[in-house]
Amino acid sequence: MPSSATMPGSTRLPRGFFTRDSVTVARALLGQRLVRIHQGERLAGTIVEVEAYRGVDDAAAHSHRGRRTPRNEAMYLLGGHAYVYFIYGIHHCFNIVAGGVDEPVAVLIRALEPVEGLAAMRTHRGITSATAASDRRLCSGPGKLCEALVIDREMNAADLIAGDVLFIEQAIQRPLPDDRIVAGPRVGVDYAGEWAEKPLRFFVRDNPHVSRA
DNA sequence: CCCGTGATTTAT
DNA sequence: TAAATCACGGGG
Numbered sequence: 490m491p492s493s494a495t496m497p498g499s500t501r502l503p504r505g506f507f508t509r510d511s512v513t514v515a516r517a518l519l520g521q522r523l524v525r526i527h528q529g530e531r532l533a534g535t536i537v538e539v540e541a542y543r544g545v546d547d548a549a550a551h552s553h554r555g556r557r558t559p560r561n562e563a564m565y566l567l568g569g570h571a572y573v574y575f576i577y578g579i580h581h582c583f584n585i586v587a588g589g590v591d592e593p594v595a596v597l598i599r600a601l602e603p604v605e606g607l608a609a610m611r612t613h614r615g616i617t618s619a620t621a622a623s624d625r626r627l628c629s630g631p632g633k634l635c636e637a638l639v640i641d642r643e644m645n646a647a648d649l650i651a652g653d654v655l656f657i658e659q660a661i662q663r664p665l666p667d668d669r670i671v672a673g674p675r676v677g678v679d680y681a682g683e684w685a686e687k688p689l690r691f692f693v694r695d696n697p698h699v700s701r702a
Numbered sequence: 703c704c705c706g707t708g709a710t711t712t713a714t
Numbered sequence: 715t716a717a718a719t720c721a722c723g724g725g726g
Contacts, residue, residue: 577708577722
């Protein structure tokens, strides 16, 4: 009999999915389902927007030039772990580590299309209305989705393959075709010189749940 | 457009 | 020990 963490017919993405380069993992994550088990309930959404961070060469990455501090230590774990940090005094950001051990690359999850547990998500976000328009804003940003799914620093370094509270389920069998993915510059990294302009942000074309068009 | 917010990092 | 910085979001 299935536990609350496992739906009939669902498959969790395996380790090998994540131990690839961060751009490949980022694109392959679009269309897959992020699941958070909170107080026995499934809070889940389809991943519709991501950003790849490319490690020591990437001026926008926390691991730029091999920086390794208590905050970003989780980036150095094996692919398939969580890297969660606190930013701007208010928000959390959830990343999925890619690559191998000591290869500090990651994918920032920027937006979800909510599919399960919407009532709880609205409560967590302090949103009372349940219109299509307001549900579009439920998880349309890295800080918003962390608030909706109750992802905070307790989740930092969590193993998304072995853990029971946070994981990725396979919702589609193959990566979305290129013509359904839009690539562009990453958000909020203007300080990173030429790296700020590289097309390392990816989102599902015409999906209304992305953080911005 | 502007600005709160506080942990983390970096500079003295 | 102090200052600067910041993978954001909400309100004009």
